[in-house]
Amino acid sequence: MTAKQTLSLLLMGLAAPSLSAATLFLDDFNSSGSAGDTPTGWTYLDAPDTGDHASIGLRPDADSSGGVTVQTMDDTGFFLNGGRSAIFSYNVGTMAEGEEYTFTVWRAGAGSSYNISAAYLSTTAPTGYNPADKLGGNATGTGTTSGSWSELELTYVATASDAGKDLWVNLQSSRNVSTAVVAWDNVSVVTAVPEPTTSALFGLAGLGFILRRRR
Numbered sequence: 001m002t003a004k005q006t007l008s009l010l011l012m013g014l015a016a017p018s019l020s021a022a023t024l025f026l027d028d029f030n031s032s033g034s035a036g037d038t039p040t041g042w043t044y045l046d047a048p049d050t051g052d053h054a055s056i057g058l059r060p061d062a063d064s065s066g067g068v069t070v071q072t073m074d075d076t077g078f079f080l081n082g083g084r085s086a087i088f089s090y091n092v093g094t095m096a097e098g099e100e101y102t103f104t105v106w107r108a109g110a111g112s113s114y115n116i117s118a119a120y121l122s123t124t125a126p127t128g129y130n131p132a133d134k135l136g137g138n139a140t141g142t143g144t145t146s147g148s149w150s151e152l153e154l155t156y157v158a159t160a161s162d163a164g165k166d167l168w169v170n171l172q173s174s175r176n177v178s179t180a181v182v183a184w185d186n187v188s189v190v191t192a193v194p195e196p197t198t199s200a201l202f203g204l205a206g207l208g209f210i211l212r213r214r215r
Contacts, residue, residue: 024101025092025169025189029078038088039078043125045087056086079183086173089125092189097163100192101156103139105171108149108183117182118172119152123165126172135162149185 029039036056038044044056056078078088095101105119121135139154169189173182 021102021190021192023188023190025090025187027090027187029185042088042090045089045126078185087126088171088184090169090187091125092167092169095158095162095165095167097158097160099158101158101167102190102192103154103156103169103188104151105139105187106149106151106185118170119154119184120170120172121154121156122168122170123162125168126170129172135167
């Protein structure tokens with residue numbers, strides 16, 4: 001193998017990075033206020049459907065209208081309660097083309113309509129129920145037993161048309177069912193970041209060796 005061929009292979013090794021996770025956003029709601037307050041940094045939409053009300057609460061408090069609470073996860077988190085599409089939204093930042101975003105959140109419910117609630121990403125803050133600009137659909141996971149906690153996850157890769165647009169996290173309660181109580185906790189968004197691999201470091205060392213031999 002010639003020195004030129006060897007150098008080409010080493011440079012290919014430099015171009016093969018591994019990926020590590022960088023946290024863009026994390027909220028465990030441990031210090032987000034009290035019952036009836038919108039969690040710090042979030043926006044709240046009480047979308048008017050045909051239901052009667054939507055109320056909010058923070059662990060371990062009851063909701064703002066004194067209603068029932070679901071079991072706590074770690075004495076933190078918040079929940080939505082009511083017959084409207086109550087939605088909490090948070091602007092994580094702007095997207096970059098080709099960036100992979102992994103959104104996770106824990107959810108629990110105490111009503112029969114637990115499965116109607118949704119967690120999703122979008123490019124704008126929702127103005128109503130089930131917005132058209134969901135990125136990749138709803139976050140999904142296993143476990144839908146009423147009253148138990150389960151983790152939901154969604155991975156989305158930003159396209160060229162997404163570049164420069166905002167990335168919103170949205171947590172939506174059940175719709176048109178006044179008995180539905182949904183709790184959320186430990187929300188996060190992480191992105192994959194390239195980092196040098198062992199092969200890349202080996203490539204650097206080999207490149208230096210070749211250059212030394214040519215001098």
